[in-house]
Amino acid sequence: MWPLLLLWDMGLSGIIIEVLIGLIGLDLFFRVWRRKIYYVKVHDFSKGHSWCSVSDVELAVHCSVCEHVLLGGGMRCDSCGVCADEGCMRRADKRLKCKQVSIDAISMKHQWVKGNLPPESTCHVCEEDCDTERHFSDFRCCWCQWTVHEKCLPNLADLCNLGIYRNFIIPPNCITLRRSPRGRLRSQCLVASIKEPQWGPQWKPLIVIGNGKSGSNEACHILSSARKVLNAVQAIDLSDQEPKIALQLCALLKETQCRLLIAGGDGTIAWVLNAVQNLDVKNLPEMAVLPLGTGNDLSRALGWGPHIDGAVDFRSILKKIENSSSTLLDRWLVELRPSRHLGIRFPSRSVRFNNYFSIGVDARVALNFHLTRQSPMYLFSHRLFNKLIYFTYGTKDVVEQSCEGLEHQIQLFIDDKQIELPSVQAIVFLNVDSWGAGIKPWNMGQDGVFMPKCLFGDGIMEVIGISSSFHIAQMQVGMSEPLRIGRGKHFRLRLFGKQPVQADGEPWEQGDSEIIIESCGQVPVLTVS
Ligand SMILES: [Zn+2]
Ligand SMILES: [Zn+2]
Ligand SMILES: [Zn+2]
């Protein structure tokens, strides 16, 4: 009998030990998971240049290796500016040092690149014109961007102060890198730490974020110009790393407030802002916008304009950022609680937004557009073509009148008070006073009339009604005003039946549910007037 007991005993203790090991393992896993650190990837510039094809055909560009003029093409490093013809590229990679992301030195020295100076360069020593075209001569420092005659170079001190944009730049002697653990990423390094230079509070490094693989090449061009002026580590391509990883640079600079320049549309901004709100830093980074997409309502509201050409001079953007002022942008949380269906309640979900949330016909247009873009027939991604499709769907819905009688399918409570709804086909909750690619609905046609303004940082949202998609078209040309429903801090909706909804242009179909909209904090933004 007792051997049986022993066996049972061993089995039981085995199970207990296994369970214990399992629990310890689980605990360890959660500890590691909670402490998971993301590393910013960066191209290892000691392994060669970041080549792009030479685009400025009007200039005589010389190969930095053989010094011949590049005829019909050639490559330029967008980081340091070294140029090469196809035959000399490998030699340039070996012989000519690129702008280093990280250097092991206490003080920074100029890094001179010979020839191919920007037009109208003058010498920093004698202030005379440099030879920018005819000969392969004179030098430019790829950090401070100073230009200098070959003959004047010995008269210049060695130390580089990073020039007039130093407050935007993370100096390479402040960055420590580590090798990427994965063998296949040998040309890549990870940023291990960043130490702050003692330059005072005006040092706010700029991180430029864009999706290099988005439809047009504009974001790619912006990232390329950012690499030229800043440290290459500060240009983050979202097609390569996620926003939460990109923002790890801000997390590494715990005490210093960073600035973000987001080159993209409202969608890219929303994606980055979600990550910004989860950052564990003393001061959240301040965000500036370079509007590249369609819509760009946030960019319009913050004063960055409706659209910018990707070929814009990057230094003019830096000047604009320098002259901008910092303020706070409200962010809102929509909680969607589906009603019980056949005795089953589906889990609720939540979405954050910062421009607007709407139900009805405008969301229908966005949803149809979204579904078209997902179809295999959709081969184009040009902005004008997108606008054309958007317009076609808008007019199609004028005929279909798809959200008629919306007021009977919705109960709206603003700050716990039920609102009597007029006859509407859409209800829009506005955080910023720009909607539907540039309409300013709340203050429209109210010149001289006293009315509280729609402000993006006052913790209040304005609610408007739209009677049809034809009404949207009328508002677009300033012929009609929206139905002003109310304003408040807390919103509750009962939705009966299925309706299209959208938050910051992201549309979906929402069934029977209760919808709660509340403030979920603020993020710093830079505005220009
Ligand atoms: Zn050559
Ligand atoms: Zn280079
Ligand atoms: Zn320099």
Ligand SMILES: [Zn+2]
């Ligand atoms: Zn000179």
